[in-house]
């Protein structure tokens with residue numbers, strides 16, 4: 221009886237177990253596989269995350285052919301939260317790619333911002349632009365990668381020619 225009384229008192233002063241949905245958003249459960257966060261400082265630009273991503277939600281654009289520096293572009297509206305990119309990333313344990321426990325809100329009047337989301341979404345001002353701007357990123361991804369490949373090939377040829385000349 222006393223136990224029941226204490227339990228009732230505890231319930232009277234504790235927070236309710238229920239949520240006020242639809243007036244308050246329903247929280248994601250512990251361990252929820254949500255949005256992908258990225259840390260450029262730890263990235264080695266190996267492209268493994270891009271290559272494994274089923275819907276193509278990660279696209280790198282090469283911005284410096286000399287150093288091989290690339291910009292990470294992530295489209296959270298294409299992401300299916302499968303986590304494959306994180307599993308594939310050789311630097312994930314250090315925190316280069318992390319799957320957080322919150323999802324990206326549906327495309328509304330604004331888009332989420334933050335360094336951890338990469339370049340693409342941070343450059344979007346109007347949510348209506350997401351689709352068309354993503355197509356531009358996809359084109360740039362192909363174009364700059366082809367150019368980078370050609371650049372590296374030309375550099376190798378230059379090096380080989382210089383070596384051959386020095387051995388004459």
Ligand code: SF4
Nearest residue numbers: 273299300302303305
């Ligand atoms: S979680 Fe899956 S869909 Fe999302 S970016 Fe990573 S690999 Fe792509």
Ligand code: SF4
Nearest residue numbers: 263264266267269309
């Ligand atoms: S797999 Fe990891 S290290 Fe490689 S490019 Fe992607 S984020 Fe960078």
